[in-house]
Amino acid sequence: MVAHSYQLKRADFIFKNENDWERILDKTLKRPPQELINELMSSELKGRGGAGFPTGLKWKLTAEDPSDEKFVICNADEGEPGTFKDREILSKVPYKVLMAMAVCGYVIGSQKGYIYLRGEYKFLVPELNKVIQEFEYYCKQIGHQFSIKIFLGSGAYICGEETALFESMEGKRGEPRNKPPYPSSNGYMGKATVVNNVETLAHTFTIFKYGAKKFYDLGVQYSRGSKLFSVSGDTPKPGIYELELGMSLQDFVNEFGDGDTKAVQVGGASGFLVPRKRFEKTTIGYRGKLTGISLPTGGSMMLYNSSRSMYNVLDNYLEFFREESCGQCTPCRVGCQQLHFGIKAVKRGDKPAQYLDKLLKLTETMQLTAKCGLGQSVANSFSSIVENFREEMIY
Amino acid sequence: MNPVQDLIKNLADEHGRTRANLLPILQGVVEQEKYLSEYSMIEIARELNLSAADVYGTATFYSFLEHKKMGTYLIRVCKTITCAMKGKNQILLIIEDMLKIGLGETTSDGKFSLLQTNCLGWCHKAPAMLINDEVYTELTPESVREILTEYLKK
Ligand SMILES: Cc1cc2nc3c(=O)[nH]c(=O)nc-3n(C[C@H](O)[C@H](O)[C@H](O)COP(=O)(O)O)c2cc1C
Ligand code: SF4
Ligand code: FES
Numbered sequence A: 001m002v003a004h005s006y007q008l009k010r011a012d013f014i015f016k017n018e019n020d021w022e023r024i025l026d027k028t029l030k031r032p033p034q035e036l037i038n039e040l041m042s043s044e045l046k047g048r049g050g051a052g053f054p055t056g057l058k059w060k061l062t063a064e065d066p067s068d069e070k071f072v073i074c075n076a077d078e079g080e081p082g083t084f085k086d087r088e089i090l091s092k093v094p095y096k097v098l099m100a101m102a103v104c105g106y107v108i109g110s111q112k113g114y115i116y117l118r119g120e121y122k123f124l125v126p127e128l129n130k131v132i133q134e135f136e137y138y139c140k141q142i143g144h145q146f147s148i149k150i151f152l153g154s155g156a157y158i159c160g161e162e163t164a165l166f167e168s169m170e171g172k173r174g175e176p177r178n179k180p181p182y183p184s185s186n187g188y189m190g191k192a193t194v195v196n197n198v199e200t201l202a203h204t205f206t207i208f209k210y211g212a213k214k215f216y217d218l219g220v221q222y223s224r225g226s227k228l229f230s231v232s233g234d235t236p237k238p239g240i241y242e243l244e245l246g247m248s249l250q251d252f253v254n255e256f257g258d259g260d261t262k263a264v265q266v267g268g269a270s271g272f273l274v275p276r277k278r279f280e281k282t283t284i285g286y287r288g289k290l291t292g293i294s295l296p297t298g299g300s301m302m303l304y305n306s307s308r309s310m311y312n313v314l315d316n317y318l319e320f321f322r323e324e325s326c327g328q329c330t331p332c333r334v335g336c337q338q339l340h341f342g343i344k345a346v347k348r349g350d351k352p353a354q355y356l357d358k359l360l361k362l363t364e365t366m367q368l369t370a371k372c373g374l375g376q377s378v379a380n381s382f383s384s385i386v387e388n389f390r391e392e393m394i395y
Numbered sequence B: 001m002n003p004v005q006d007l008i009k010n011l012a013d014e015h016g017r018t019r020a021n022l023l024p025i026l027q028g029v030v031e032q033e034k035y036l037s038e039y040s041m042i043e044i045a046r047e048l049n050l051s052a053a054d055v056y057g058t059a060t061f062y063s064f065l066e067h068k069k070m071g072t073y074l075i076r077v078c079k080t081i082t083c084a085m086k087g088k089n090q091i092l093l094i095i096e097d098m099l100k101i102g103l104g105e106t107t108s109d110g111k112f113s114l115l116q117t118n119c120l121g122w123c124h125k126a127p128a129m130l131i132n133d134e135v136y137t138e139l140t141p142e143s144v145r146e147i148l149t150e151y152l153k154k
Helices: A021-029 A033-043 A055-064 A085-092 A094-108 A119-141 A162-169 A198-210 A212-216 A249-256 A310-324 A330-348 A355-369 A373-388 A390-394 B003-015 B019-033 B038-048 B052-059 B081-085 B088-099 B141-153
Strands: A070-076 A112-117 A147-152 A192-197 A226-233 A239-244 A261-266 A272-275 A282-284 A293-295 A300-305 B073-078 B112-117 B129-131 B134-136
Touching: A021 A094, A021 A119, A021 A198, A033 A055, A033 A094, A033 A198, A033 A212, A055 A094, A055 A192, A055 A198, A070 A085, A070 A094, A070 A162, A070 A198, A085 A094, A085 A119, A085 A198, A085 A226, A094 A112, A094 A119, A094 A147, A094 A192, A094 A198, A112 A119, A112 A162, A119 A147, A147 B019, A162 A192, A162 B019, A192 A198, A198 A212, A198 A226, A226 B081, A249 A261, A249 A282, A249 A300, A272 A293, A272 A373, A310 A330, A310 A373, A310 A390, A310 B081, A330 A355, A330 A373, A330 A390, A355 A373, A355 A390, A373 A390, B003 B019, B003 B038, B019 B038, B019 B052, B038 B052, B073 B088, B081 B088, B088 B112, B088 B141, B134 B141
Parallel strands: A070 A112, A070 A192, A112 A147, A226 A300, A282 A293, B073 B112
Antiparallel strands: A226 A239, A261 A272, A261 A300, B073 B129, B129 B134
C-alpha cells in the first residue's frame, strides 16, 4: 500500500518573537488550572523530547497527585546525536520556556522550577540567568510565586532520561530508576514532578497565546502541531527548521537532500535508519493509523549520501552507546560492548556473516530486558542498519 | 586551611551542604583545580558530611569531572558521527601537531589538554570543539590553526 504523501509545510511559531509575553502570562494565570489542562489536551500536544507522551495528561496527573511539594523541570540535556534545537530556543526565546514553566507550576501547584542544562551548553548560563532574574522579578510583581534555577549537567547523555536526571540533581550517579513509579508521583526528591523538553514547553506558549485550535490545525491525525527539526549530515542546508508533523520522508529528502541521499537517520543514534527505498512509505510523526511506517523523533534528522559507509555509521553509534550506557544493567552494558566487538569481528572476517543474525537476536533481548530507553533503543539503529545494509557490514 | 579546603568551603557556602548540592560543588572544584584529586573528594565528603564512597561514586560517573590534572585549556573535539564525517580526524591531527601531544595528554607546561567527546549539539556546523566552555564550530585546518595560535599567546 502506498502511504499518504504530505507536502512539507513550514511553520513559524517557536522562534517568533512575542513582545507581549507578560500580558499572556497575566491572562493565562487568571484562567482556572483545569481549563488550561483542557486546552493542552485538546491541542493534542505530545512531548517533543522523543517519547511523545501527551503533555496535557502529564500535567493533569501531576496536578492530581497529593504530594506536599512539587517540581517543574525543563529538560535541556539535549544529548541525542544530531539534535541542537533546544539550545536555539533557550538562546532566542527563553522567556517562552520560563513562562511555560511558571504556568505549569500554577497548574500542578509548584513554586520551584529547574532547568537541567547539559554542561556542553554552559556558555548559555550568564545570559539565561539574566532572563530568569527579570522573569522572577516580574512574577513577584504580579504576585505569582515561582523561582527557576539552572542545574548544570557534566557530560552524561543518560542524564537526559528523566529518572537519571532526578538522580543527577540529587547528587548521585545518573542511573535511571525503575518505572513505575512515574515522575508524576515520584520525581525529583521523591516528589511529584513534571519533566518537559524545552521545545514542548515552548509549544505550550503558542497554545496558551493562540488557543489549542491553532496548534491542532497543523500536522495530521495523531501527530498534531509543528516540530523543530535539526537537520545535519550530507545536506546543502543544515540547520533548524520548524515543520508540520506528518510529512513523508521523501518530501523531506527532496527539500533537504543533496540529490544523492542514500539513507536518513530519523531520531538520532537511538532512532531508525531509513534507506532510500523506504522514503516514500515513511512519514514523520507519532505512531498512529497512518499507512506505512510512522517514525516519532526528537527532531534529529541526519542525511547520508552514497559516499558514506553504513558500517562506519553504525560503528560510530555503537561507540557512542558503549560510552554513554550507565552500566547499571547487564543487557545494556555487556550488550553494547558485544554488538560493537561483533560488527568489528564480522568486518575483519574473524566471524562469519551469519554472526550478524546472532547480534540481531541480542538486540531483541536488549529491547526486552534493558532497564531504560537507552538500552532498549539500541536495537532501532542496529537492526535498521544491519538489515538494510548487510553487505556493507561484511565487505 | 589550605587552598583546596578553602575552595570547597566557599563552594559549600554558596551551594549548600546537602547531597543535592554535590554536583555543583564537584563542578566548581574541577573548574578551579582542573581535576578532582582523591584529597578533594575526601574533603568534600567531610564538608558535606557524606561518605567518601558516595562522593567518589558520583564523581566517577560524569565524563566532565576529570580525575587526572588537566591543562588550563581543555580541548574537547567532538567525535560523533557528523563531526566524524566532516573532517574531525584532520582537525585532531592539526591540534596534535601544533601542541605536540596526543589524545588524553597534557602539554608539559600544563597549558593544554586534548580529549574527544560525544555530540556537542552543533552538528549543523560540524566539526565542532570546546575549549573549556567556549564553542568553536565549522572548523577548518586554517581556523583551528588560528584559534590555537591565539590561545598559545595567552
Ligand atoms: C537515553 C535517553 C536520553 C534522553 N535524553 C533526553 C534529552 O536530552 N532531552 C529531553 O527532553 N528528553 C530526553 N529523553 C526523554 C526524557 O526521558 C523524557 O521523556 C522527556 O524529557 C519528557 O519530556 P516531553 O514529554 O516534553 O518530551 C531521553 C530519554 C532517554 C531514554
Ligand atoms: S539500559 Fe543501559 S543506560 Fe539504561 S539503565 Fe540499563 S545500563 Fe543504564
Ligand atoms: S556530531 Fe559533533 S556536534 Fe553533533
